[in-house]
Amino acid sequence: MENFPILSLIIFIPLIGSFFALAFWRRLNLCRWTSLCFTLADLAAVFLLFAQDFKWRSGPTGRWWLIEDFPWIERFGIRYSLGLDGISLALILLTAFLGVLCVLVSWKQIETRVGAFHFFLLVMQTGILGVFLSTDLFLFYLFWEVQLFPMFFLIGVWGHENRIYATIKFVLFTMTGSLLMLIALIGLYILHGRETGNYTFSVAQLMQTHLSLPAEILLYAAFLFAFAIKVPILPVHTWLPDAHTEAPTAGSVILAGLLLKTGAYALLRFAFPLFPMAAKLSVPLLLVLGLAGLFYAAWIALAQKDLKRLVAYSSIAHMGLVVIGIAIWNAVTLSGATLQMINHGLTTSALFILVGMLDERIHSREIAVLGGLWSRMPVFSAFFLFFAIASMGVPGLNNFVGEILILIGTFKKEPLVAGIGFAGLLFTVVYILWVVQMVLFGEPRKEHVLWDVTPREAVILVPLAIAVLFIGLCPGPILNLLQDSVGSLLDFLK
Amino acid sequence: MEFHWIDLLPQILLTAGGFLIFCVGAFWKARSSQLLFGMAIVTVLAAGIGTILGSKTLQFAGMLEVGGYGRLFTLLFILITLISILFAHRYGRDRSFAGDEFYGLILFAAVGMSLVAGAVHWLIFFLGFEILSLSLYVLIAIRKGDPLSNEAGLKYFIMGAVSSAFLLFGIAVLYAVTGKMNIAESLAVATENIPMMLLSLSLVLVGIGFKISLVPFHLWTPDVYQGAPAPVTAFLTTGSKVALFAALLRFSSCLANESLSYFVPVIWALAVVTMVVGNISALVQTHLKRLLAYSSIAQMGYLLMALLSVKQNGVPAIMFYLIVYAFMDLGAFGTVAILSEGESDLDALEDYRGIGHSHPWQGALLAFCLFSLAGLPPTGGFIGKFALFQATLQARFITIAIIGILTVIVSIYFYLKVIVFLYMHPIEKSIAIRGMAASDRIGLVLIFLLILGLGLVPSPLFSLIARVLPLSF
Numbered sequence: 001m002e003n004f005p006i007l008s009l010i011i012f013i014p015l016i017g018s019f020f021a022l023a024f025w026r027r028l029n030l031c032r033w034t035s036l037c038f039t040l041a042d043l044a045a046v047f048l049l050f051a052q053d054f055k056w057r058s059g060p061t062g063r064w065w066l067i068e069d070f071p072w073i074e075r076f077g078i079r080y081s082l083g084l085d086g087i088s089l090a091l092i093l094l095t096a097f098l099g100v101l102c103v104l105v106s107w108k109q110i111e112t113r114v115g116a117f118h119f120f121l122l123v124m125q126t127g128i129l130g131v132f133l134s135t136d137l138f139l140f141y142l143f144w145e146v147q148l149f150p151m152f153f154l155i156g157v158w159g160h161e162n163r164i165y166a167t168i169k170f171v172l173f174t175m176t177g178s179l180l181m182l183i184a185l186i187g188l189y190i191l192h193g194r195e196t197g198n199y200t201f202s203v204a205q206l207m208q209t210h211l212s213l214p215a216e217i218l219l220y221a222a223f224l225f226a227f228a229i230k231v232p233i234l235p236v237h238t239w240l241p242d243a244h245t246e247a248p249t250a251g252s253v254i255l256a257g258l259l260l261k262t263g264a265y266a267l268l269r270f271a272f273p274l275f276p277m278a279a280k281l282s283v284p285l286l287l288v289l290g291l292a293g294l295f296y297a298a299w300i301a302l303a304q305k306d307l308k309r310l311v312a313y314s315s316i317a318h319m320g321l322v323v324i325g326i327a328i329w330n331a332v333t334l335s336g337a338t339l340q341m342i343n344h345g346l347t348t349s350a351l352f353i354l355v356g357m358l359d360e361r362i363h364s365r366e367i368a369v370l371g372g373l374w375s376r377m378p379v380f381s382a383f384f385l386f387f388a389i390a391s392m393g394v395p396g397l398n399n400f401v402g403e404i405l406i407l408i409g410t411f412k413k414e415p416l417v418a419g420i421g422f423a424g425l426l427f428t429v430v431y432i433l434w435v436v437q438m439v440l441f442g443e444p445r446k447e448h449v450l451w452d453v454t455p456r457e458a459v460i461l462v463p464l465a466i467a468v469l470f471i472g473l474c475p476g477p478i479l480n481l482l483q484d485s486v487g488s489l490l491d492f493l494k
Numbered sequence: 495m496e497f498h499w500i501d502l503l504p505q506i507l508l509t510a511g512g513f514l515i516f517c518v519g520a521f522w523k524a525r526s527s528q529l530l531f532g533m534a535i536v537t538v539l540a541a542g543i544g545t546i547l548g549s550k551t552l553q554f555a556g557m558l559e560v561g562g563y564g565r566l567f568t569l570l571f572i573l574i575t576l577i578s579i580l581f582a583h584r585y586g587r588d589r590s591f592a593g594d595e596f597y598g599l600i601l602f603a604a605v606g607m608s609l610v611a612g613a614v615h616w617l618i619f620f621l622g623f624e625i626l627s628l629s630l631y632v633l634i635a636i637r638k639g640d641p642l643s644n645e646a647g648l649k650y651f652i653m654g655a656v657s658s659a660f661l662l663f664g665i666a667v668l669y670a671v672t673g674k675m676n677i678a679e680s681l682a683v684a685t686e687n688i689p690m691m692l693l694s695l696s697l698v699l700v701g702i703g704f705k706i707s708l709v710p711f712h713l714w715t716p717d718v719y720q721g722a723p724a725p726v727t728a729f730l731t732t733g734s735k736v737a738l739f740a741a742l743l744r745f746s747s748c749l750a751n752e753s754l755s756y757f758v759p760v761i762w763a764l765a766v767v768t769m770v771v772g773n774i775s776a777l778v779q780t781h782l783k784r785l786l787a788y789s790s791i792a793q794m795g796y797l798l799m800a801l802l803s804v805k806q807n808g809v810p811a812i813m814f815y816l817i818v819y820a821f822m823d824l825g826a827f828g829t830v831a832i833l834s835e836g837e838s839d840l841d842a843l844e845d846y847r848g849i850g851h852s853h854p855w856q857g858a859l860l861a862f863c864l865f866s867l868a869g870l871p872p873t874g875g876f877i878g879k880f881a882l883f884q885a886t887l888q889a890r891f892i893t894i895a896i897i898g899i900l901t902v903i904v905s906i907y908f909y910l911k912v913i914v915f916l917y918m919h920p921i922e923k924s925i926a927i928r929g930m931a932a933s934d935r936i937g938l939v940l941i942f943l944l945i946l947g948l949g950l951v952p953s954p955l956f957s958l959i960a961r962v963l964p965l966s967f
Binding site: 113138142149157168172179189190 | 810851865870871872876877880881883884887888892895896899902903906907910913914917918919952953956957960
């Protein structure tokens with residue numbers, strides 16, 4: 001078991017599945033079932049990881065629970081190296097879980113070009129898993145780009161009315177960030193090579209580079225820019241509402257649940273540890289932008305007419321809090337930020353899925369045409385209420401744990417920021433209660449043909465609800481998982 | 495001086511095959527329509543095997559380098575010729591130009607390319623240059639009834655004549671200054687007569703600049719690319735440009751450091767305008783062939799940017815990118831050829847609506863080549879672009895690398911625009927396109943495997959280049 005490349009297996013199971021899905025394009029149901037099997041297999045493989053005892057191993061690529069390391073392109077010292085710790089384990093678990101749900105969600109919604117749809121869905125899952133596991137900066141960059149283009153197609157081909165505009169905007173924003181990061185990445189590689197004579201992309205070794213402060217600031221700025229676009233941090237968030245709104249449900253789930261996480265993950269895994277001095281200088285900026293995001297998004301959300309757009313803006317607000325948690329950089333906030341990434345992945349995905357289900361029924365996402373759903377779809381409404389209050393941060397449900405950790409940790413260091421952040425969370429309560437009232441209560445509309453949650457939809461929603469409850473009621477196991485890894489991250493930035 | 499004829503096997507085979515095709519075409523009217531195609535393929539394959547088997551010496555009679563660099567590029571040209579012939583087969587038969595002149599001349603052009611890339615003597619270089627140009631003049635205008643094709647041929651001829659004149663005059667001046675006709679020796683001379691040296695080198699640069707369409711010598715490119723039949727455009731944009739750039743690369747690495755230092759600002763400026771103008775002009779194109787023409791101009795700009803690092807170990811990166819560039823542009827124009835039905839090529843972007851769905855294989859390959867041209871993983875274009883920017887930054891040309899990456903961002907937009915037409919616009923009118931011939935399929939698969947292979951396992955090519963280079967200059 002020691003030398004079995006399980007991490008590679010986890011990354012590439014979806015890729016293999018994607019080719020099968022494409023090959024079966026003529027038989028729609030076979031496509032769906034194949035994709036479901038492969039995503040389930042991937043989830044099983046991730047669970048298999050828990051069978052191992054997690055002890056730290058040191059290698060040339062740093063300290064990890066599991067290491068895979070092979071030479072790839074010798075000329076540039078590029079290695080195929082993967083590493084697993086608690087943070088990446090939590091995130092790949094989320095990825096594999098949402099991967100299964102994405103296939104289920106698209107079962108009825110996607111009727112055209114089913115093979116290609118699942119192909120892109122699974123390729124993207126490979127890209128995201130790769131981002132969470134890479135410990136070689138070049139490999140990371142490769143996966144970072146690989147996760148982008150499937151999304152371009154998912155939005156552009158299967159999206160709603162304004163999809164082409166949204167998808168091009170999404171790609172151009174992301175590519176602008178990542179290409180500048182590529183230059184910075186090569187720059188760091190060269191500076192490290194000149195200093196040590198050892199040309200490598202290994203993150204663990206690049207961290208040892210002695211950079212002059214101006215150089216460090218420039219390189220960090222490029223990295224931060226790329227990751228800020230993905231997170232997204234104000235003011236480079238404008239692609240997000242469009243992309244979310246136009247994407248098919250599975251696309252929104254992956255965008256909100258996973259792609260945004262890759263930005264925050266890269267910020268805490270790469271940008272901060274690689275450039276500690278510059279990162280410290282950027283903390284005030286990140287705090288201000290995080291807080292601004294919290295308020296701004298909540299404020300804009302209140303003005304939305306489109307339910308999906310509203311959920312999209314709520315993502316910006318939640319991610320603002322995650323950014324604050326990362327910027328404060330202590331044990332409590334980092335655990336909170338990582339946990340909050342998972343929480344946001346669960347609740348926001350659930351909300352997007354619910355909006356998608358409504359869209360399948362009434363072919364509209366306008367808040368104005370909804371109302372009184374409680375009396376006509378009680379089970380659906382109960383789920384909606386449940387995930388909405390989870391997203392609001394009600395104690396006993398998952399978001400509360402993450403938010404409270406971030407706020408407590410922040411309070412120790414920056415009481416003012418914590419205070420303002422707390423006020424921002426109250427804003428969240430306002431728009432969520434508003435939308436719950438508009439959608440679930442009020443006068444029922446007669447003109448829509450509605451039906452309650454089908455068994456397939458229940459299969460999607462129940463596991464999500466269980467996960468939300470589990471993290472909310474007993475966050476201990478996950479926090480234990482994160483604890484050591486967060487501790488080792490703290491060492492990078494004293 | 496000792497020399498072995500066997501060293502020239504690829505060139506001899508290609509020339510002999512070309513003549514044989516001409517003879518068959520002239521004297522055997524009742525031949526089967528497949529015969530010439532088959533002969534061309536056999537010739538190319540034989541020449542390819544000849545190249546791989548290799549040569550006894552590194553140089554042939556102090557004229558042609560057949561050892562490392564030249565041999566690698568000869569192999570590349572043979573591959574380009576092979577794939578171009580595959581793409582041209584059905585296309586040419588449908589438009590009745592797949593006669594002896596087409597197959598013969600394309601083989602001669604391949605000889606010209608290998609001479610250009612391998613020449614170590616200015617005369618051989620010029621000879622190869624002229625063989626290549628003459629063959630291409632005819633190939634571009636090979637659709638005799640088509641005014642666009644004729645116009646393109648004429649434009650390329652006039653431009654080619656001008657560039658030959660520049661080149662020849664430059665070589666003459668260089669000979670006058672240095673008294674040497676060997677390329678490496680003449681360029682390495684540290685002469686006192688700096689102005690004349692610079693004049694001659696500038697003239698050579700302009701001559702090559704026309705052929706590889708650097709801005710501001712690029713104005714012919716979109717018209718010629720659009721007018722020429724698509725398989726010929728594929729051959730022209732890859733073979734001719736790669737050959738000339740390979741020669742430019744040889745000249746630059748042979749050039750004395752002092753002379754090169756005068757040219758660094760010139761190359762810097764040319765690279766910037768080529769990248770900027772190429773990419774920005776491509777944004778507003780409404781026809782795919784013109785768009786690809788501007789894209790190929792911009793690609794030359796990236797290569798020229800990396801040429802700045804020629805003395806700081808940048809050569810392998812440039813060679814790698816030249817090879818990848820050849821495959822991806824070949825694929826892009828090749829798909830245009832496969833998709834074209836009827837008299838003119840499928841060119842307007844509007845006509846590409848929904849092609850990705852109605853013709854999944856062709857559409858997927860075109861999209862794949864465009865992704866590679868845009869430099870996205872997991873394609874060879876990504877590794878290639880990474881290598882170019884790495885070489886440039888390593889040589890401390892930071893400003894131009896940042897300008898370059900900004901133009902790459904611009905380029906993403908127009909490559910995406912084509913893909914949006916391929917996959918995301920609803921089909922409005924259906925265009926009748928025949929299924930692919932077997933030759934088209936083989937070409938498609940070859941291109942796909944080559945680009946993907948170079949993207950996933952670039953190491954073998956890099957180590958081959960590293961093995962070849964010490965034998966070369």
